[in-house]
Amino acid sequence: MLIKKRTGIEIPSSEITPKSVYLSRRAFMGATAAVAGAAALAACAPKTDLTGAGSAARMQATEAAQVAAAATAGVTPMPTATPIVIAGQTDEQGNPLTEYESVIGYNNFYEFSTNKEAVAGRAEGFQATPWQVAVGGLVNKPGTYDIDDLRARFTAEERIYRLRCVEGWSMVIPWLGFPLSALLNEVEPASGAQYVRFETLYDPERMPGQNSPFFPWPYVEGLRLDEAMNDLTLISTGLYGEELLPQNGAPLRLVVPWKYGFKSIKSIVKIDLVDEMPMSLWMEAAPNEYGFYANVNPEVNHPRWSQATERRIGEGGRRPTQLFNGYGEQVAALYDGMDLAENY
Ligand SMILES: Nc1nc2c(c(=O)[nH]1)N[C@H]1C(S)=C(S)[C@@H](COP(=O)(O)O)O[C@H]1N2
Numbered sequence: 001m002l003i004k005k006r007t008g009i010e011i012p013s014s015e016i017t018p019k020s021v022y023l024s025r026r027a028f029m030g031a032t033a034a035v036a037g038a039a040a041l042a043a044c045a046p047k048t049d050l051t052g053a054g055s056a057a058r059m060q061a062t063e064a065a066q067v068a069a070a071a072t073a074g075v076t077p078m079p080t081a082t083p084i085v086i087a088g089q090t091d092e093q094g095n096p097l098t099e100y101e102s103v104i105g106y107n108n109f110y111e112f113s114t115n116k117e118a119v120a121g122r123a124e125g126f127q128a129t130p131w132q133v134a135v136g137g138l139v140n141k142p143g144t145y146d147i148d149d150l151r152a153r154f155t156a157e158e159r160i161y162r163l164r165c166v167e168g169w170s171m172v173i174p175w176l177g178f179p180l181s182a183l184l185n186e187v188e189p190a191s192g193a194q195y196v197r198f199e200t201l202y203d204p205e206r207m208p209g210q211n212s213p214f215f216p217w218p219y220v221e222g223l224r225l226d227e228a229m230n231d232l233t234l235i236s237t238g239l240y241g242e243e244l245l246p247q248n249g250a251p252l253r254l255v256v257p258w259k260y261g262f263k264s265i266k267s268i269v270k271i272d273l274v275d276e277m278p279m280s281l282w283m284e285a286a287p288n289e290y291g292f293y294a295n296v297n298p299e300v301n302h303p304r305w306s307q308a309t310e311r312r313i314g315e316g317g318r319r320p321t322q323l324f325n326g327y328g329e330q331v332a333a334l335y336d337g338m339d340l341a342e343n344y
């Protein structure tokens with residue numbers, strides 16, 4: 001089931017739109033008038049009632065429009081766990097969503113390729129189920145969770161977040177997922193737990209990039225416990241109303257929208273509460289370039305390039321980068337009294 005939760009960053013209900021409209025705006029534009037009509041009809045349906053008597057009919061109308069639009073564009077619609085999804089077309093700042101094709105076709109996932117356009121192809125066929133995540137370390141109730149169990153236990157919400165890669169490009173992505181805090185509360189952090197350490201699957205046969213000697217595999221990332229408990233911090237299991245595809249970190253990945261994208265570790269198998277700052281893959285690979293915090297900051301440059309501006313995928317030109325990627329209201333207090341240049 002999918003709900004929209006009031007987070008302060010969601011969009012007004014007057015602007016929410018069924019997925020058939022946003023799934024592939026380009027495909028939608030090119031679709032026939034009949035398809036456009038069907039989708040427009042669905043767009044007029046009440047936005048909040050997903051369970052009422054009329055919802056099945058609306059789902060079918062929406063699905064039909066989506067399938068027809070996709071067929072017209074020569075795109076195969078993906079299996080849908082939740083047949084109808086309500087989403088905004090913009091983030092809370094009014095930025096339009098990045099095209100679905102770019103979100104699933106332009107990826108950083110070094111376990112598959114260092115070429116962003118090659119990742120999706122290399123990751124195709126990666127089996128993300130069955131999948132288990134071990135949550136342990138300094139907790140009172142360690143546990144191993146099956147991905148199906150996580151999906152059933154923690155209701156997915158939609159969160160439209162900006163993703164700012166440290167390389168200087170960005171996207172606006174409608175994620176599905178649940179706050180990491182919900183999972184951490186379940187295992188009960190013990191006294192002494194101060195950080196959370198995340199690890200990606202290590203399986204060089206299935207993730208051939210891990211045969212590269214240039215990186216200290218597996219991919220590891222970390223957060224301070226208070227950062228991990230912040231409501232913005234998401235465990236994502238999907239995007240654009242669909243389950244995550246392998247290139248986006250199936251079946252579950254972290255999303256930390258105020259930090260550079262590399263903190264948002266993909267295909268997680270292990271989460272540990274620890275008492276010391278974890279050493280991430282990037283800290284280990286290039287300590288002078290990548291620190292633990294990695295908060296988006298236009299005034300703290302990468303040693304090899306400026307971070308003042310970014311290229312929004314799908315847009316021409318560059319736009320100014322925002323401190324904390326525009327989420328300062330929610331997270332700036334986490335860093336009160338800290339020197340952000342020192343703690344990069
Ligand atoms: N395991 C793993 N997680 C990863 C990466 C990676 O190479 N391996 N790349 C990171 C980087 S640099 C970015 S920008 C985001 C990209 O996420 P996306 O491809 O879903 O947009 O994933 C992050 N998570």
Ligand SMILES: [Mo]
Nearest residue numbers: 165166261262
């Ligand atoms: Mo990135």
